[in-house]
Amino acid sequence: MTPAENEQPSYGELVTLVETLTARLDSLEEENARLETEIGELREENAQLRRQLGRNSRNSSQPPSADGLAKPPPRSMRGSSGRKAGKQPGTPGTALMQVANPARRVPHVPASCQGCASDLAGAAGVGEPVIRQVFDIPEVGVEVTAHELYAVTCGGCGTLTRAAAPAFATGPAVYGPRVSALAAYLSAQHHIPVGRIAEILADVAGIEVSSGWISAAVARMAATLGPVNTAIGDAIAGAAVAHFDEGVTRVNGKNHRLHVAATATLTAYHIDEHGRGTDSITAFGILPRFTGVAVHDAYRSCQAFEDCTHALCNAHIVREATGIGEYDAAARADGWAEALVLLLGDGHRWVAAWRDKGHVRLPGFKLDDLRQRFDDLVERALGAHPPRGSGRQSPARNLALRLRDRKDEILRFATDFTVAFSNNRAEQDIRMIKAKTKVSGGFRTLGGAQAFLAIRGYISTVRKNGLRAAPSLYDALLGNPWMPALTN
Secondary structure, three states: OOHHHHOOOOHHHHHHHHHHHHHHHHHHHHHHHHHHHHHHHHHHHHHHHHHHHOOOOOOOOOOHHHOHHHOOOOOOOOOOOOOOOOOOOOOOOOOOOOOOOOOOOOOOOOOEOOOOOOEOOOOOOOOOOOOOOOOOOOOOOOOOOOOOOOEEEOOOOOOEEEOOOOOOOOOOOOOOHHHHHHHHHHHHHHOOOHHHHHHHHHHHHOOOOOHHHHHHHHHHHHHHOHHHHHHHHHHHHOOOEEEEEEEEEEEOOEEEEEEEEEOOOOEEEEEOOOOOOHHHHHHHOOHHHOOOEEEEOOOHHHHOOOOOEEEEOHHHHHHHHHHHHHHOHHHHHHOHHHHHHHHHHHHHHHHHHHHHOOOOOOOHHHHHHHHHHHHHHHHHHHHHOOOOOOOOOOHHHHHHHHHHHOHHHHOHHHHOOOOOOOOHHHHHHHHHHHHHHHHHOOEOOHHHHHHHHHHHHHHHHHHHOOOOHHHHHHHHHOOOOOOOOOOO
16 A cells, blocks of 8 residues: 555545535535426426317317317206107197198199099099198299389479489399398308309309409498497397307408307497407497496406406306316315316206296305305315415416405306306307308408408397398398397
8 A cells, every 4th residue: 555545635625525515415406406396397388288188178168169079978067857859748849831822733633544544634523632732942033123213393393303212222223132131141140251152142043243242232231230239239238137258260360359248139249450358348338338247257358347247157167177177186186176066066956946946046045055165165276276486376276266266256146047157148159250260261351350240240139039130131221120129
């Protein structure tokens, strides 16, 4: 062994070594903390991706049309009625029935005897004929009406006065209001592009019009319905309960927010250049002056209007809680999300049962039970999902906070039976507008989108009131549109 190998490190060298190891340990602890943070973020990102991949109409706000072949079977919170599908015993039928006075009668007489093949020409008929009535559409064609505007000279002053033409006879040869109403109906109700509407008119009725004429007819119809839609908006603003929803459509390739306000008998739409928020809702002009109960989907922009009473859509909460229960480990371990879905389902069924008994709200003992169980679940949810400091909270914690802070709005359906459990009223009215975006890609101009929605709102309203859409559009062009009552 050499003398150098027997030498011991000095005190200074040991201090340096300890400081080096301490610094390295601190660095490793920092690296470990960073890695733990990164692992937590990756786990959260993985959970978010799993939630997105598992999204469907049952556990999120995704529309059923996006579920594809994996669409889950529909389920109702009302439960099974025990009745078979189809017409129920004792209910009136809607089978096609013969009429007393058909438009035409076509006699059919046998030409020869089925027994001996003798000629039956001139033979007397026996008994009453068997009637077979056929309901069909008459051959469609253009009917030209000449409006002859005569002039008459006054015997007193000698002034020559010519008769005024009907409002729709604007030129020497024009297409009439039925053609315009049909074009607007096919565009707004069935989302048919103007080029295909021109094909339909040509193939079915021999009417040769251009795409530009159809676009102009739609614009004329929208302008005609302007006062009606204003009255519809006024009626919704004065309603006791109304539903509000919003969605996204494209105009000239850019996303625009469209809004709907609806009751059981009225529908109004709105779209403008504003983005999502209070500006667009204010421009719509209904919610800012609404003082009844506004049912909506917990949009923060809707909550900014304080003159009305708010009620939240429980169908959204059920779907959100379902998704959290499926993809959040803490919620799945505690079971509060699944219990919340069951509790809201109980409340929905209780309301239906007590409404049938003539009540206008849940009796005190049932309401107390509903509220207590609700509070217990909220407490469990907050305990299972503690806050993450000042950072972004988990979806489960956000839902728990919303349940705590907006309890009265969520349970409004139980304290006032005029308030629906969900916001399906507005969602149904806006659903087909979203479908148009998927089919056609959106609108080319903002004016075209506004014209489409003006006609669509009128059609939705008249259909809610038991009227046919196409005749109602025709009546509007003749100056006799359907108008809402002053109160709804």
